[in-house]
Amino acid sequence: MPQGSSACVSLPAPRASVRAITLENQLVVLATAAADAGRYYVQAVNEKNGENKSSPSIYLNVAVNKKYRGSHDSEAPADPVAPVIVIPPKNTTVVAGVSEATLECVANARPVEKLSLVWRRNTVEVASGVGSFGRRLTILNPTSADVGMYVCEASLLDSSVKPAEARAFLSITEAPYFTAEPRRKMMGEVEKSVDIQCQARGVPMPKLEWYKNAVPLSKLNNPRYKVISSMGLQVKKLQPSDAGIFQCFARNSAGEAQVHTYLDITSMAPAFTAAPVDITVTDGAVATFTCQVSGAPNPAIIWKRDTQILASGSMQISRFTLLESGGLQIQPVALQDTGMYTCYAANSEGAINASASLTVWSRTSISRPPMDRRVIKGTTAILECGATHDPRVAFDCDRVLFCSSSPSLGRYVWKKDEELVRPDQRGAYQPAGGLLAQSVKLVRDIGDYTCDVISQAGNDPRRPRLEV
Known part of the structure; x- marks a missing residue:
């Protein structure tokens, strides 16, 4: 039946209480009697334009038991007929927000006038919303609180015959909504x-x-x-x-x-977030250049010295390593590594480069170590300590200790038993940076001495022993 249409059924006699039109427009005649015989048809009406059409008619013939032929309905069998559910309620699902949900239950029994229909939910009788002689239960504005199993029970009043029941589940669906x-x-x-x-x-x-x-x-x-x-x-x-x-x-x-x-x-062209800077290291140490770059797509990094490729994403030569950060690590550093290093960064949007120098110093070492000495008590012992260092590393007046207090200069430091020996202390003096003159007068002047050469290009200690 088209949307906006309704149907009505033409009935031959007014017995509304024993006749039911279902939600699906079916006609149910209960406790049929001779008076129900006749011709029936359906008329469909379009509520928008008033147009209507009638179906072909059908004839209902009611056969009466010979025993009761000629009797009135009131003279029908006195024995009750137990209730039966003719149209049971159906499991029903409605969308949250609809105005109503309707369950339907049509039952039959004799005498039909004493037929009682009761609706229950969770064993509790539902009184509101019941209509059409108890055959329909209408739930207005259903919510999740109305979800559950509904039972339609048909019984005969003042009778001991067994009631009939049917069940249907009402569920409510909710259209999707977004939480994120x-x-x-x-x-x-x-x-x-x-x-x-x-x-x-x-x-x-x-x-x-x-x-x-x-x-x-x-x-x-x-x-x-x-x-x-x-x-x-x-x-x-x-x-x-x-x-x-x-x-x-x-x-x-x-x-x-x-x-x-x-x-x-x-997409973004490469840009330096941390460009390489000049560094100075000692021969044999580890040198690390920084090269951090932003860009989209991620720029490819290549390190070169002059025109030689040292490390990239696809290759690297011995001692040169491309770090995940984009930097370059050289290990161990050799004197011949001194020079200019360039970081190249490129992607589809452009290319950039930046350079920094590496300076490698020769490691400072003691070339003339002090020797163990045995002297006569009352004489002066001379301990000599000579070092070789990179000419670019300045030493403290190159030989004389305590000529300057600058910590950046290389210097000689003498100790006895791990304690600093200061000039003119206990008869000691230093005529030159690498020389120690010790007047041996007491037992405490005998023992282990240490010559420490300290510089930015490395440190080197030697330990002579002085005995009498």
């Missing part, structure tokens, strides 16, 4: 990841499906697109081709909802 959704426009950088939020709820729990430019992601089969149930969609290692409209659909039996975002992918 993305911004209308999102920006992402090449090679980075982006999270597109989309979470929804509803009854039953909705299923989420993602689309990109109206194509289901399941058809795109892109391994960089990962649906995460607790968040939404994650797109890894962004590429320019990922730009477009991403839609999130939430669907369940109550309906669907959708949100979308436009993902724009940005």
Whole structure:
């Protein structure tokens, strides 16, 4: 029957209490009697324009038992006929927010005038909303509190015959709604990841499906697109081709909802966030140049010395290592590594470079170590300590200790038994930086002495012993 239409049934005699028109426009004649015989037809009326049409008629013939032929209805059998459910209620599902939900239960018995219909929910009788001789239960503005099992019980009043009952479950569905959704426009950088939020709820729990430019992601089969149930969609290692409209659909039996975002992918030329700087190290040490670069896509890093490639993402030579940060590590450093080093960074948007120098000093070492001495008590012992150092490393007046207090200068330091020996202390004096003159008069002057050569290019100790 078209929407906006209604139906009515033409009945041959007025017995409304024993006749029921169901929700599906079926006519049910209860406790049929001779008076119900006759011709029936259905008339459909379009409520919008008043147009109506009638169906072909059908004839209902009621056969009466010979024993009661000629009797009135009131003379029908006195023995009661137990109730039976003719039209049981159906499991019903409605969408939250509808104005009403209706359950229907049509029963028959004799005498039909004593037939009673009662509705219950969770063993509790439901009185409100019952109409049409108890055959219909209408629940207005149903909510989740109305969900449950409903029982229609048909019984005969003043009779011991067994009642009949039928059950139906009322459930309420809720159209999907979003609890987390993305911004209308999102920006992402090449090679980075982006999270597109989309979470929804509803009854039953909705299923989420993602689309990109109206194509289901399941058809795109892109391994960089990962649906995460607790968040939404994650797109890894962004590429320019990922730009477009991403839609999130939430669907369940109550309906669907959708949100979308436009993902724009940005590209940026390389830029230094930490350029390499000049460094000075000692022969045999480790040298590390910094080179931190931003850009999209991620710039490729190459390190060169003059025109020679030292390290890149695809190759490196011995002792030279390209760090994850983009820096260059040289280990161990040799004197011949002194020179200018250049970091090159490039991507599809451009290229940059920056240079820094490496200075390698010769390591300071003691070339003339002090020797153990045995002297006569009362004489003066001379301990000599000579060092070789890089000419670019300045020493404290080159030989004389305590000529300057600058800690950046190389110097000789004498100790006895790990205690600093100062000039003119206990008969000691230093005529030159690497010389120690010790007047041996007491037992305490005998023991282990240490010559420490300290400089920016390394330190070197030697330990002579003085005995009498």
